[in-house]
Amino acid sequence: xxxxxxxxxxxxxxxxxxxxxxxxxxxxxxxxxxxxxxxxxxxxxxxxxxxxxxxxxxxxxxxxxxxxxxxxxxxxxxxxxxxxxxxxxxxxxxxxxxxxxxxxxxxxxxxxxxxxxxxxxxxxxxxxxxxxxxxxxxxxxxxxxxxxxxxxxxxxxxxxxxxxxxx
Amino acid sequence: xxxxxxxxxxxxxxxxxxxxxxxxxxxxxxxxxxxxxxxxxxxxxxxxxxxxxxxxxxxxxxxxxxxxxxxxxxxxxxxxxxxxxxxxxxxxxxxxxxxxxxxxxxxxxxxxxxxxxxxxxxxxxxxxxxxxxxxxxxxxxxxxxxxxxxxxxxxxxxxxxxxxxxxxxxxxxxxxxxxxxxxxxxxxxxxxxxxxxxxxxxxxxxxxxxxxxxxxxxxxxxxxxxxxxxxxxxxxxxxxxxxxxxxxxxxxxxxxxxxxxxxxxxxxxxxxxxxxxxxxxxxxxxxxxxxxxxxxxxxxxxxxxxxxxxxxxxxxxxxxxxxxxxxxxxxxxxxxxxxxxxxxxxxxxxxxxxxxxxxxxxxxxxxxxxxxxxxxxxxxxxxxxxxxxxxxxxxxxxxxxxxxxxxxxxxxxxxxxxxxxxxxxxxxxxxxxxxxxxxxxxxxxxxxxxxxxxxxxxxxxxxxxxxxxxxxxxxxxxxxxxxxxxxxxxxxxxxxxxxxxxxxxxxxxxxxxxxxxxxxxxxxxxxxxxxxxxxxxxxxxxxxxxxxxxxxxxxxxx
Numbered sequence: 001x002x003x004x005x006x007x008x009x010x011x012x013x014x015x016x017x018x019x020x021x022x023x024x025x026x027x028x029x030x031x032x033x034x035x036x037x038x039x040x041x042x043x044x045x046x047x048x049x050x051x052x053x054x055x056x057x058x059x060x061x062x063x064x065x066x067x068x069x070x071x072x073x074x075x076x077x078x079x080x081x082x083x084x085x086x087x088x089x090x091x092x093x094x095x096x097x098x099x100x101x102x103x104x105x106x107x108x109x110x111x112x113x114x115x116x117x118x119x120x121x122x123x124x125x126x127x128x129x130x131x132x133x134x135x136x137x138x139x140x141x142x143x144x145x146x147x148x149x150x151x152x153x154x155x156x157x158x159x160x161x162x163x164x165x166x167x
Numbered sequence: 168x169x170x171x172x173x174x175x176x177x178x179x180x181x182x183x184x185x186x187x188x189x190x191x192x193x194x195x196x197x198x199x200x201x202x203x204x205x206x207x208x209x210x211x212x213x214x215x216x217x218x219x220x221x222x223x224x225x226x227x228x229x230x231x232x233x234x235x236x237x238x239x240x241x242x243x244x245x246x247x248x249x250x251x252x253x254x255x256x257x258x259x260x261x262x263x264x265x266x267x268x269x270x271x272x273x274x275x276x277x278x279x280x281x282x283x284x285x286x287x288x289x290x291x292x293x294x295x296x297x298x299x300x301x302x303x304x305x306x307x308x309x310x311x312x313x314x315x316x317x318x319x320x321x322x323x324x325x326x327x328x329x330x331x332x333x334x335x336x337x338x339x340x341x342x343x344x345x346x347x348x349x350x351x352x353x354x355x356x357x358x359x360x361x362x363x364x365x366x367x368x369x370x371x372x373x374x375x376x377x378x379x380x381x382x383x384x385x386x387x388x389x390x391x392x393x394x395x396x397x398x399x400x401x402x403x404x405x406x407x408x409x410x411x412x413x414x415x416x417x418x419x420x421x422x423x424x425x426x427x428x429x430x431x432x433x434x435x436x437x438x439x440x441x442x443x444x445x446x447x448x449x450x451x452x453x454x455x456x457x458x459x460x461x462x463x464x465x466x467x468x469x470x471x472x473x474x475x476x477x478x479x480x481x482x483x484x485x486x487x488x489x490x491x492x493x494x495x496x497x498x499x500x501x502x503x504x505x506x507x508x509x510x511x512x513x514x515x516x517x518x519x520x521x522x523x524x525x526x527x528x529x530x531x532x533x534x535x536x537x538x539x540x541x542x543x544x545x546x547x548x549x550x551x552x553x554x555x556x557x558x559x560x561x562x563x564x565x566x567x568x569x570x571x572x573x574x575x576x577x578x579x580x581x582x583x584x585x586x587x588x589x590x591x592x593x594x595x596x597x598x599x600x601x602x603x604x605x606x607x608x609x610x611x612x613x614x615x616x617x618x619x620x621x622x623x624x625x626x627x628x629x630x631x632x633x634x635x636x637x638x639x640x641x642x643x644x645x646x647x648x649x650x651x652x653x654x655x656x657x658x659x660x661x662x663x664x665x666x667x668x669x670x671x672x673x674x675x676x677x678x679x680x681x682x683x684x685x686x687x688x689x690x691x692x693x694x695x696x697x698x699x700x701x702x703x704x705x706x707x708x709x710x711x712x713x714x715x716x717x718x719x720x721x722x723x724x725x
Contacts, residue, residue, distance in 0.1 A: 015287075022287055059476075060472065060476060067470070069312060072347050165414075
C-alpha cells in the first residue's frame with residue numbers, strides 16, 4: 001500500500017467532479033485527498049488526486065479514470081520529481097501576553113502567515129508538504145485548535161516540461 | 168426556427184434510427200408531438216423498463232444502436248434496470264428522457280428525478296442538456312460514444328423548455344465526432360501480437376476463451392479461422408455463444424458455473440489461455456486462483472481496464488477483437504503437433520457429455536433440444552434469467568452470432584420477453600423465440616399487450632415449474648430443501664394470452680412438444696406455449712460458488 005499522486009486533466013464541465021468521486025466510491029478505491037481547479041488550458045481543469053493502494057489497485061484506478069469520457073489525461077507523478085504543496089488555515093486559541101507569543105514564534109519557524117488576530121485567537125496560513133503541515137498541527141494542538149481546513153495536495157512536475165493534454 | 172424537439176427527431180433520423188421503444192408523459196410531450204410527423208416507427212410499450220429492454224434486444228440482434236424514450240421522473244426511473252442491463256453486457260443503447268423545465272431543476276418539481284445522477288454509474292456517459300444550441304451535437308456524440316469502442320448505454324436528459332426552445336441559427340452538425348477524452352484503441356500492439364502468436368504456436372495445450380466481445384466486434388469468422396488454422400479448441404462464455412458454431416469440432420461449449428465438464432477441464436489443464444472479448448467474470452472463473460492455474464494468459468480486449476482487473480495477464484493486447492484477430496491471422500506461424508491434447512479433449516467429451524434423464528417425463532432439456540432440432544439455428548433465441556437461461560445455453564445449438572440474446576452480467580429477470588420484441592425489429596424475417604420461466608415471464612407479462620397491439624410474432628416458450636427454479640435449486644442443494652418463498656401458484660398462461668387476443672397451447676407430455684412448436688411457427692403473430700415441466704429438475708453440471716471450475720457437481724449420469 002502506497003500513496004500515489006495523480007495529476008488528472010479533465011473537462012471543465014458541470015458534473016465532472018461527481019463522476020470522478022463517484023467512480024472512486026463505487027469501486028471501493030481509497031482516496032486520501034482531491035484538489036481541483038482551473039488550469040493553463042481555459043476549458044480544462046486539473047485535479048490532483050492522492051490515492052492509496054497496492055500496485056494493481058492503483059493501476060485499476062488509473063485505467064478507470066481514463067475510461068471516463070470527461071477525463072482527458074491521467075499522469076501518475078509519484079515516481080517523477082515533483083513539488084507538492086498543501087495549504088492549511090488553522091485557528092488557534094491564544095492568551096494575550098501568554099501563549100500568543102509562543103504561537104507567533106512557532107508560526108515564524110514554519111513560515112506561516114498570521115492572517116487574522118482576535119482577542120483570544122489567531123488564524124495561521126501555512127503551505128508546505130503534508131509532513132510539514134502535520135508537524136505544525138501537532139505543535140499547535142496543545143494550545144487548542146478550534147478550526148482547521150486543508151486544501152488537499154496539489155503538485156507539479158519539476159523542470160520545464162508541462163504535462164501534455166492529449167490522452 | 169427549429170425547436171429542440173425537432174432537432175432531436177432530425178438527429179435520430181440522421182443516425183439512421185428505424186424504431187423507437189417508448190412511453191409518453193408530461194415532460195416529453197413536445198418530442199412526442201414532433202414524433203407524430205416522423206416516419207420513424209415508435210412502439211408503445213406497457214412499462215418503460217420494457218422500452219429499455221426492447222432497445223437493448225434490438226441492438227443485440229442488429230449490431231446497431233437501440234433507442235428508448237420516456238418521460239421524466241417515474242418514466243426515467245423505470246428505464247434504470249434496462250440501462251443497467253445494457254451497461255453490464257456492453258450493449259449500445261441511447262435512452263432519451265424528458266425532464267422538468269430548467270427553471271424547476273433541483274426544485275423537487277412534479278415528476279422530477281435526477282436521472283443523470285441516478286444513471287451515472289450505469290451509463291457509459293450521460294447528458295443533461297441545458298442549452299438547445301448543444302442538442303444537435305449531443306445527439307451525435309451520444310450515438311458515437313454508445314456505439315464505438317466498448318459499447319454501452321448513453322442517456323440524454325432533455326428538459327421540457329429545451330424541447331420547446333427555438334434555435335434560429337442553423338449551424339450544420341459536424342461530420343465526425345471528436346472527443347479529446349474518448350479515443351478507443353482499435354489496433355493491437357504489433358509486438359504483443361507477435362509474442363502471443365509465438366506462444367500460440369509453441370503451446371502444447373492451448374484453449375481460446377471467447378466472449379461477448381467477439382459478437383460485439385463482429386469477429387466470429389476471424390475467431391473460427393484462427394482457431395482452425397492454429398488447431399486451438401474454443402470455449403465461449405454465456406455472452407459468446409454463437410461466435411463459433413456449436414457443432415464445430417473445435418467447440419467446447421460454454422465454460423463456468425454451468426459450463427460443460429470438458430470446457431472446464433480443458434481450461435483448468437491448459438498451458439496457454441487466449442482470452443478474447445471476455446472479462447474473467449466470477450460466474451466463469453469460479454475461485455479465481457484456481458482458474459487456468461498453470462497457464463500463461465493472453466488477453467485481447469478493447470477496454471484496457473478489463474485487462475488485469477481480476478487476474479494477472481502475461482500478454483495484454485488492447486484492441487478491437489476483429490482487428491486484432493485479423494492481424495493475428497496474417498502474421499501467424501504454423502503450430503506444432505497437438506495430438507495428445509486433442510485426444511485428451513476427445514476423451515473428456517465422450518466421458519462427460521451434457522446429459523439428462525430421458526424417461527418420458529416432460530423435462531426442459533428435451534424441450535430445448537426439440538426446439539433446437541426444429542429451428543436448426545435459423546432463429547433468434549432470447550432467454551429470461553435462471554434455469555431457463557442455463558438450459559437454453561447448454562442444449563440449444565447456436566450456429567451464428569447475434570442469434571442468442573440474454574442478460575448475462577446483470578442477470579435481469581423480465582428481460583427476455585421485451586428484448587425479444589426488439590430483436591424482431593432487428594431481424595424481422597427470422598422467427599424469434601423467448602425461453603422463459605414462469606417467474607421471469609410474469610415480471611414483464613404486461614408486454615403481451617404490446618405484442619398483441621403490433622402483432623409482433625414473438626413465440627414464448629414458458630418452462631413452467633411453478634417455482635423460482637434457480638433459487639429453489641440453490642435452496643435444495645445449499646439450504647437443506649427449505650424452499651423459502653420460491654413456490655409460485657399455477658397460472659393459466661394460455662388464458663392470459665387469450666385475454667390479449669393471443670393464441671397459445673398448454674403442453675404436458677413429450678409428444679405434444681413438437682406439434683406445439685410447429686403450431687407456434689405456423690401462427691402469424693405472437694404465440695404462447697405453457698410447458699408444464701418436471702418441477703424439481705436441476706441445472707447440471709454445477710460449480711458451487713467459491714469452488715474451482717473443475718470441481719463440478721454432476722447430476723444424472725447414464
